Amino acid sequence: MFRVDDDAPHRLFGRHEQEFKGLDEVRVDFVPPFDEDELVAEEEKKLRVRFELRNTDPAIANALRRIMIAEVETVAVDQIGMMQNTSIIPDEVLVHRVAMVPLAVDPRHVRKGEALFFELTITCKGKPQNVYSRDLLFQPDESQTAAFPDQKEYWSKFNPRPVHSDILLAKLLPGQQIHLRAVCTVGKGQDHAKWSPVATATYRIMPKVDVNTARANGELAQAIKQACPRDVFDIEDSGALVATDPRRCTMCRECVRLDEFKGCVELYRVSDHFIFSVESVGSLPPLEIVRRAILVLKAKAVAWKRHLHSLQATS
Amino acid sequence: MAPESLEIEEEKGADVGQVGERLLPGPADIPQQKPSSGLTPRERAAVDEAPARNKWKLLPEFLKVRGLVKQHIDSYNHFVEVEMKKIVASKMNREIRSDNNHHFFLRYEDVYVGTPEVDQNLITYKVTPQECRLRDLTYAAPIYVDVCFTRGRGVFRKRKLQIGRIPVMLQSSRCRLRGKSVAELEKLKECPYDPGGYFVVKGSEKVILIQEQLSKNRIIIEQDSKKQTCASVTSSTHERKSRTAVYIKNNRIYLKHNSISADIPIFIVLKAMDCESELLINYAISGTSGIRQFLIASAEEAARAGIFTRDQALEFIGQYIKHSRAAKRSADDPTNTAPLRADEAKDVLALMVLGHVPVNNYDFRDKAFYLMYMVRQCCQAEADPSLLDDKDYYGNKRLELAGQLLALLFEDLFKRFNTELKLQAERVLSKANQADAFDIMKHMSQNIITNGFVQAISTGNWSLKRFKMERAGVTQQLSRLSFMSAIGHMTRITSQFEKTRKVSGPRALQPSQWGMLCPSDTPEGESCGLVKNLALLTHVTSDEEDGPVRQLVLRLGVEDIKLLGGEEIFSEGAYVVMLNGEILGLTAEPEVLAEQLRKLRRAGRLGEYVSVFVNRDKATVQIATDGGRMCRPLIVVDKATHRGKVRNKHLRMLREGKMAFHQLLEQGLIEYVDVNESNNTMVALSDVEGESAGGATMQEATHLEIDPLTILGIVVGLVPFPHHNQSPRNTYQCAMGKQAVGTIGMNQLERIDTLLYLMCYPHKPLVHSRTLELVNFDCVPAGQNAIVAVMSYSGYDIEDAIIINKSSMERGFARCMVMRKYATQLKTYANNTMDRLAPPPFATPDAPPAAAGKFCGVGYDGVIEIGSRVEKNGVLVNREMPTNTSDLMVTGPGMGHGSGEFKPSALCYKGPGDARVDKVMISSSEFESHIIKVVTREVRMIELGDKFSSRHGQKGVVGLIVPQVDMPFTDQGIVPDIIMNPHGFPSRMTVGKLMELICSKAGAVSGVRQYGTAFAENPVKACSETLVKHGHSYHGKEVVTDGITGETVEAHIFFGPVYYQRLKHMVADKMHARARGPRAVLTRQPTEGRSRDGGLRLGEMERDCLIGYGASGLLIERLMISSDIFEANVCLKCGFMANPVRCQNCRTGAHLTSLSLPYACKLLFQELHSMNIIPKLTLQDL
Incomplete structure (x- = not known):
């Protein structure tokens, strides 16, 4: 988990403090490949897939990304x-x-x-x-x-x-x-x-936007809502600021940049939640690329496992 | 305001970047006119009359008429059209007469230059510059004269007689490219953006550099080398050049001149000039007591020498004339025609001393006044050193351009031509009885003039004894590394100052350089500050007739000097009016005079380059019409309204084509101001309400800057936001912009240059400037917009090294081509034998060329085929040479088909390998019947160690090439092409680069290119807001994820596009190592240098290290065994070296032993032997 401040992203736990989650818990959700407000040609939509990978380590997500770029044939x-x-x-x-x-x-x-x-x-x-x-x-x-x-x-x-x-x-x-x-x-x-089968194969780490409702209300809340270029915020009836759609956040940090906004909003990156975006160059369907990448990853894991077993056997 | 909307508004009104109708319209240049119908006539009138907000739009209009190198072209045109005719018409040159036959004469009536052509086998046809480049010809035009001459008894007239050929400057009035449209230029295989201004001589492009000199015919008060105050003048007229100085020594004043061997007391000189009365001299010079002491002492000295009258003075001076003919006079010999001493002195005073002041009928009045004026200046400066002139002041400098240099050369050659003709005439006419009438037409040899020009321009040696001129390096080969380097070459100025002297004065930035010379564009190192470049709008004047100005000045109420006495001249409040350094008269109202003259100039009654300068310190009004002055255009400020005279309506009319730029000049809205006149001006930056007028307020301003960016040169135009950078960084970029690989011109693939670097996919920069638009950089770019992440990565990025993305590289980032020329000729030798092309061994006419080996790709005709791959030492042209090229052979001409009579002398490829043949040209040059040029092409990807630079003087080499997956990526999945270490910023202070990144990024996300013009409005805030609008951080910093760990990087990374240049220094050209290889013949040591596959030297300092460390074995191994070990035989008895069996000295082989020593050592001993020094080797066991 990172807190993205105006100066730099700060790691909130030690590198290894985060508990490793078993692969069984990994959750994959497919989401629409484009935001509603984007205008995209039908054809291009076929080339892109977006999914969310949850409850896993950056290493797994990154391995998947790397394999899609460099190791899918x-x-x-x-x-x-x-x-x-x-x-x-x-x-x-x-x-x-x-x-x-x-x-x-x-x-x-x-x-x-x-x-x-x-x-x-x-x-x-x-x-x-x-x-x-x-x-x-x-x-x-x-x-x-x-x-x-x-x-x-x-x-x-x-x-x-x-x-x-x-x-x-x-x-x-x-x-x-x-x-x-x-x-x-x-x-x-x-x-x-x-x-390389992909134009881009990338992920972004799930943003989390915490609002300090005690501070962020009234005019300040309006100002922050106005400042956000991605419409992440909304104003509740009480006048308090609320982050309705943190997924839309691009980490532009407009809501924390100005001095008067200090202490109103905190931005986080949830390090076990990855929003993948894969765009194929067209030789393979994007989902197929993901599937084959997983197979490559699996083959690697199996090979490692076999290797470890053989090491165990010899020792 | 968001940058988009700002931009759109700009685009609509502008038609930037179109320099001349001959240029291609760039993509942004299609003029779209703002619909003006929305305005009522009244509103429209108000807008029209308002001060022009976009004054800079004058720039493209100005450059449309001017071109980028007008100084060169104007100068050349002036030479060809005016100066040349003057030279031929001058009294000394226009007629040739014979001493033997008084009827004979040849008179030149006119001279003119044709259009470029070439003679080929007695056929004359028009050539194009491109043909000359390819075929190694000279782009030259014939010089024609109309002559009148006698043959026998008759007088004949001949028109259009060719006397030689003169190289033609490209784009000059004689050039075939002049006024051609883009389509026509394309047909001529010429780049439409090429500015011209250079010559093509023997196939190579030559530039005559602008030379900087102290101005002629002006009094300069300085301290000479002996710390004496001295007023000196270098007089220069068409006839002669001389230097006159007046200096003060021990309170006495002397005159020094290079044709008088001793320094003459000034009173003696003045007396010789008809000023016999001390009183008159005293009146004329002085008045004030500070000066009188010098005069008294000087008068005394003349009196002590017993010189009181004019004749005595002349006699006295006559003793000291150098090369005197009077000295040879003797009383005994009445036939001796040598002049009297006094007469000779009189002549010297009239013609040589202050030669530029005319003396008619020995009336020395003007000259004496001039001299007294010098004396006075000198005395005043002695009393008050602040009156000394600054030698580095640019008002005291003149620039010598191609036209002036060629004029000198032509005068010299023409005189040589005439002397030669006269010699021929004398030789024939002196004979008592001639068979036919002497026909001088048969003796016109064109070679003197033709070859003289070609020689001088191709070697750069201007050695004209007649004018005491001996200069080397006047011309340079035009640098075609990139388009910018070629343009930059044309604006370059060299100084005559020696580079070795370690003085800072001439190298320092001079305040008077403002607006005339670029403050940034100068090389580093030895010639720093001595080689300079013109600023964007600087024009260099050509000589202008001063007669009309002289008359005008007198009519404007200036009191003629001839009517005045000394007292008036130096009276309080009287201003001396000088025209080109010559005293014309006096005025009491200098400002009125200046104002009147300026008014006349603005009205077009005077030449636009005439300058009027009121010098209040020296109480002079300086009027100048001479050539070589630097000047620049400024907008005139209306005195009544305190606003610039150029209004919106003028800009509109220019845009609509209803007005031309020269009309602005004619109507006096804009005028040229030279360095001196700049001192009388107050220049404001802007007259628009709300904009800063700069240092001067509009109330006091006399002129308005067209745009502040014009104080910089063309090459600095490449730097975005130069006004935010530390100054030396802009200077570094000026040097590096000329090494950037890119496009060199639209005709680059038609050209055959020795070495050409081209980029495969160059980009237009995302951040550009007005200057770049003016030179059409978008059409001839050099560099690419690389996505840069400013972060530390891997440790291979220390010391400015950069990290490159391997996939970017594979996709074509910074890929470049290297084209290399290999040329050979098939020569014809004295004995009529010829080189020939031979088919490769075992080749047959029908079989395809060999696919491998030395003759890989060589066709049956002996020339390599296009597209074939060449390897190191592979044959390109299989030429064979006759074994015997000197003796006349029995077989006769055209023979030599037997194999034994030829030896191979093939043209081989020398590069490191893997190149392909791009094109082959077979043609003929002027001298050789066959020239063969082969161009090889090599495509280069990025390599570790290749050099890159941004446009802010930030160079770096590639430290690591990283796979894309390992690179950091942003939330959008963007991966950088280049990672740059942030340590490059703090000490370099290149804020412009940070701004470029933000503006490029905003430009990329919004699809609008941004301007980074010098001194213009700052778009960064607007750009930052655009970034936010598109979901990026305000500061341009991204949250990125590490490609290796997959985790967020714990810093915000400054991330975005920056224009990067690939520089020509590439590892592939420099990498060198050798294990064993060739050795030098004499010393048997390994050869030196990469080109000779040489060894790597273990030098003295390295040797010292090994000695210090005690590594004796390694020393022996490095310095002897691996170098030039030699097994010598030494005679133990006599200590001489001997042959293996016998000592020649002892006449026995009994005491021989062998010894290993360096061959160089053995060589030294033998050389000493040969000088009768006998080193003996005494050997003993250790």
């Missing part, structure tokens, strides 16, 4: 064969841009040792032309036919393609052309950011 462009590039954009930069394009391919569908090939073949005729991610076309490759002769039929079920069709990759003038072949493999975000 995805498919991304790993190598590119540049056959022709007469555009203004240099090979290396184009390659980098292509590699950053998220691909709608589930890494679980990729068989061991298999690589996916995408081709981009474009020649500009007539007017200046843009090259978009949709021009990257899945192209089963001959080099794979020995190991995976059925590649074409197999992947036709899944329709491998870039998630977003309108990512600008290059611009061409008449006569310029680009021809490249991208080799996509399964990888993890820890090796390169392009394999």
